[in-house]
Amino acid sequence: MPFKEKSECSFTTCESIFPFGKKDNILRFAKIIENSFEGITLLNKDLQIIYRTNSAERISGWADSDLLLHEIDRLIHPSDRSWLVIFLAELRNTPGQSKICCFRLKHKNGNFIWVECVFTNSLNEPEIAAIVCNFRDITARKNAESASALALQDRNMILESIDDAFFILDTSWQVKYWNKTAEKLLGTPRNAILNQNFWDVFSSDLLPKSHFWYHEAFKSNQAVKFEEYYSAFEKWFDINAYPSEGGLSVLFKDITERKIFDAKLNDLNENLNERAKELALANAELEQFAYVASHDLQEPLRMVTSFLCQLEKKYADRIDQKGKQYIYFAVDGARRMRQIILNLLEFSRVGRTEDNLEEVDMKKLVNEIRLLFHRQMKELKAVVTVADMPTIVSYKTPVRQVIQNLVSNCLKYHSPGIAPRIKIKSTTISAGYRFAISDNGIGIEPENFEKIFSIFQRLHQFDELPGTGMGLAITKKIVENLGGKIWVESKVGKGTTFYFTVINHNK
Numbered sequence: 097m098p099f100k101e102k103s104e105c106s107f108t109t110c111e112s113i114f115p116f117g118k119k120d121n122i123l124r125f126a127k128i129i130e131n132s133f134e135g136i137t138l139l140n141k142d143l144q145i146i147y148r149t150n151s152a153e154r155i156s157g158w159a160d161s162d163l164l165l166h167e168i169d170r171l172i173h174p175s176d177r178s179w180l181v182i183f184l185a186e187l188r189n190t191p192g193q194s195k196i197c198c199f200r201l202k203h204k205n206g207n208f209i210w211v212e213c214v215f216t217n218s219l220n221e222p223e224i225a226a227i228v229c230n231f232r233d234i235t236a237r238k239n240a241e242s243a244s245a246l247a248l249q250d251r252n253m254i255l256e257s258i259d260d261a262f263f264i265l266d267t268s269w270q271v272k273y274w275n276k277t278a279e280k281l282l283g284t285p286r287n288a289i290l291n292q293n294f295w296d297v298f299s300s301d302l303l304p305k306s307h308f309w310y311h312e313a314f315k316s317n318q319a320v321k322f323e324e325y326y327s328a329f330e331k332w333f334d335i336n337a338y339p340s341e342g343g344l345s346v347l348f349k350d351i352t353e354r355k356i357f358d359a360k361l362n363d364l365n366e367n368l369n370e371r372a373k374e375l376a377l378a379n380a381e382l383e384q385f386a387y388v389a390s391h392d393l394q395e396p397l398r399m400v401t402s403f404l405c406q407l408e409k410k411y412a413d414r415i416d417q418k419g420k421q422y423i424y425f426a427v428d429g430a431r432r433m434r435q436i437i438l439n440l441l442e443f444s445r446v447g448r449t450e451d452n453l454e455e456v457d458m459k460k461l462v463n464e465i466r467l468l469f470h471r472q473m474k475e476l477k478a479v480v481t482v483a484d485m486p487t488i489v490s491y492k493t494p495v496r497q498v499i500q501n502l503v504s505n506c507l508k509y510h511s512p513g514i515a516p517r518i519k520i521k522s523t524t525i526s527a528g529y530r531f532a533i534s535d536n537g538i539g540i541e542p543e544n545f546e547k548i549f550s551i552f553q554r555l556h557q558f559d560e561l562p563g564t565g566m567g568l569a570i571t572k573k574i575v576e577n578l579g580g581k582i583w584v585e586s587k588v589g590k591g592t593t594f595y596f597t598v599i600n601h602n603k
């Protein structure tokens with residue numbers, strides 16, 4: 097059926113409101129309707145278009161002349177066609193009824209636009225005798241809706257995939273979002289809590305900190321972070337709450353394992369501190385004992401030695417060779433014992449003497465030590481090279497003792513038949529200096545690197561190379577007492593390097 101001529105359409109109006117002539121009013125209304133923002137289309141009982149306003153033409157882009165009846169169906173989006181046919185068929189059978197729907201309509205430019213239509217069945221009204229369709233373009237709204245639906249979908253996908261639990265409360269504490277992890281951690285399904293008041297489900301008595309901090313976040317409009325123990329689940333949570341105009345977003349995670357670990361670590365630390373105190377006490381007692389014992393042992397030992405000497409001197413004519421040899425062994429033993437006692441005394445004294453901090457010119461100090469070993473060095477044709485010696489602020493006597501002990505060992509443990517080459521150098525480190533004293537001596541097996549720093553630990557028989565096994569123990573104690581560290585690197589047959597660090601109190 098062809099479209100009706102627009103002029104054929106009839107309008108009536110209330111003359112009391114519009115006090116113009118009837119014809120004027122009709123024209124006025126016609127103009128208003130033709131140019132209104134909304135489009136109007138009239139359909140006959142066969143659902144064929146019998147009239148379209150100019151605005152309908154403007155919205156769809158199609159002029160009346162463009163539209164061929166058999167093509168009209170094709171203007172409806174394929175996905176909307178079937179339900180729209182049923183929708184309109186139902187409407188046609190219920191005179192006087194109005195129904196609203198949205199569907200996609202093909203614009204003349206080839207794109208589909210979204211239209212919202214109010215269909216009114218006025219077939220039985222003699223003056224209209226049509227199904228009236230008031231429609232408007234809602235494409236922009238639909239696009240915005242689907243964009244925000246997409247954004248929401250994205251957001252939800254992220255919130256559902258994160259390991260942290262997450263929920264949103266509105267300003268009246270109603271739960272507006274509750275993710276999967278929140279369901280799991282708080283044992284509360286989403287359906288059971290959505291749109292409920294949070295505090296009706298989780299009493300403030302059970303979560304007093306949350307209650308306080310959520311209110312605080314709202315009041316101050318500042319994010320808050322806290323930890324709370326949830327006794328009902330025997331769980332610790334780390335909670336972050338972010339306030340916004342719409343409410344509060346809460347992100348939380350289960351930190352129970354970390355808390356248990358922390359508590360264990362704390363206990364362990366306390367135990368360790370306790371043990372360290374006990375050890376320090378035991379150590380102090382031992383040192384006191386070593387000091388007293390070595391001090392007191394010297395006197396009787398001196399007596400043993402001197403009486404043995406008297407014996408040898410006074411009864412020389414009556415003691416045979418064997419007897420003299422026994423006396424010699426006894427005196428020698430006593431001498432070695434004296435040395436051990438002296439070393440023990442020295443060991444127990446480390447840290448007891450009250451030295452003053454002073455500027456120590458390390459180059460000068462090393463030269464003094466060189467002089468000390470002058471005779472021995474000459475005999476062995478030893479060469480000492482010294483490089484990069486700084487001036488440090490430290491305790492001179494113990495620092496000298498360390499270098500002296502190490503240089504003494506370099507000379508003592510030289511490779512037979514090879515002139516000792518001793519190098520002393522220093523490197524700056526953050527807290528002070530690291531010194532290295534190396535030699536080309538007999539070297540040390542790696543398995544003995546630790547052992548040699550313990551008291552009485554020797555790698556040689558006394559007859560082979562004399563010593564008490566106390567030198568490095570004393571050296572280590574001095575270095576540690578000065579706040580440093582000592583260690584060794586060595587290759588058997590190639591040589592040894594002792595490293596030690598010293599704090600420079602100037603820094």
Ligand code: ADP
Nearest residue numbers: 505506509548554555563564565566567568592
């Ligand atoms: P002592 O020299 O009285 O034996 P030390 O404590 O000074 O005691 O040394 C412990 C052991 O470490 C020595 O017996 C020796 O075997 C080894 N040692 C120390 N310094 C060196 C060195 N420069 N080269 C090779 N071995 C060394």
